[in-house]
Amino acid sequence: MQPIKIGTRGSKLALYQAYHIADLLKEKGLQTEIVTIETKGDKILDVSISKIGSKGVFTEELEDQLASGEVDIAVHSAKDMPSSLPEGFELISFTEREKVNDIILSHKPEIDYKNPEKPLLLGTSSTRRVATLKHFYPHIQTVEVRGNLQTRIKKMESGVCDALLLAYAGAHRMGYDDMIRHELSLDEFTPAVGQGSIAVEASHRLDSDLKKLIIAATHHQQTGYRLIAERSYLKVLEGGCSIPVFCLANYQNGTISLNGGIVSLDGQERIQHSISGAAEKAEELGKMLAEKVIQSGGDRILAEIKRNLNK
Numbered sequence: 001m002q003p004i005k006i007g008t009r010g011s012k013l014a015l016y017q018a019y020h021i022a023d024l025l026k027e028k029g030l031q032t033e034i035v036t037i038e039t040k041g042d043k044i045l046d047v048s049i050s051k052i053g054s055k056g057v058f059t060e061e062l063e064d065q066l067a068s069g070e071v072d073i074a075v076h077s078a079k080d081m082p083s084s085l086p087e088g089f090e091l092i093s094f095t096e097r098e099k100v101n102d103i104i105l106s107h108k109p110e111i112d113y114k115n116p117e118k119p120l121l122l123g124t125s126s127t128r129r130v131a132t133l134k135h136f137y138p139h140i141q142t143v144e145v146r147g148n149l150q151t152r153i154k155k156m157e158s159g160v161c162d163a164l165l166l167a168y169a170g171a172h173r174m175g176y177d178d179m180i181r182h183e184l185s186l187d188e189f190t191p192a193v194g195q196g197s198i199a200v201e202a203s204h205r206l207d208s209d210l211k212k213l214i215i216a217a218t219h220h221q222q223t224g225y226r227l228i229a230e231r232s233y234l235k236v237l238e239g240g241c242s243i244p245v246f247c248l249a250n251y252q253n254g255t256i257s258l259n260g261g262i263v264s265l266d267g268q269e270r271i272q273h274s275i276s277g278a279a280e281k282a283e284e285l286g287k288m289l290a291e292k293v294i295q296s297g298g299d300r301i302l303a304e305i306k307r308n309l310n311k
């Protein structure tokens with residue numbers, strides 16, 4: 001059998017994730033080969049992702065290679081994947097999720113983000129994190145810091161900000177645990193959909209036997225249920241990474257508990273609801289939660305956000 005060709009972006013985090021998938025495949029006796037592909041999102045560093053248009057900036061080039069058969073699968077942070085993929089592609093597996101929290105990371109030993117008397121400048125490029133900060137910690141200032149994790153840390157160390165607001169998963173995978181100063185609560189900083197899991201994308205053309213082998217080696221079923229629920233929620237709210245929606249599903253004994261909402265860009269309004277039900281109904285639960293959020297004012301917040309982003 002030919003080695004399974006794994007397409008990935010070239011950032012260290014992306015490569016780490018691709019090698020993680022390669023390791024899982026190798027454990028099942030499958031041969032692999034990593035193919036690095038540059039995407040629009042990697043090239044454009046000076047424009048905020050929410051302005052480039054979130055759909056597909058990190059995925060389009062990978063999908064071209066999947067479609068042409070240059071690679072068999074593409075590996076992504078699940079969080080970076082839009083809720084609907086272009087025709088002909090699907091996410092076939094989700095790896096076991098790590099800790100889903102956001103964290104504050106800094107080279108400075110003491111970062112006190114709760115004390116309004118202490119000025120703090122946090123670097124982030126996520127609208128969800130900026131809006132959430134404005135809601136719970138309005139005294140904190142933010143500055144947009146983009147680029148891969150290594151670039152962001154360099155910018156921070158050169159004085160652009162005091163600390164970075166990041167996903168635990170990325171910081172941990174890159175070995176920066178010793179710079180993590182705070183782990184943020186899931187109630188306030190409910191993570192983005194998919195945070196902490198790695199997704200495998202394939203074209204519908206992928207050989208079905210090979211697909212089964214890849215799923216058996218890489219898919220984590222409980223994470224799968226959680227991600228189906230969260231992504232179904234995201235799909236209704238049409239939230240790419242530019243819209244500050246959040247949603248976290250937990251799995252216990254066949255039950256999914258889903259908690260999600262939306263926050264206005266200025267942080268003034270934050271709507272949050274929860275729902276639970278059988279894991280087999282994950283997709284329906286996501287939709288129902290989204291309807292709840294929409295009906296309790298989410299529609300207004302969403303419309304306002306879209307007006308703002310189009311400016």
Ligand SMILES: NCc1[nH]cc(CCC(=O)O)c1CC(=O)O
Pocket residue numbers: 077078079080165166167168169170171194195196197198
């Ligand atoms: N937004 C970019 C992005 N996409 C995935 C991760 C980290 C890995 C993950 O959340 O699974 C990050 C960095 C971050 O948000 O700090």
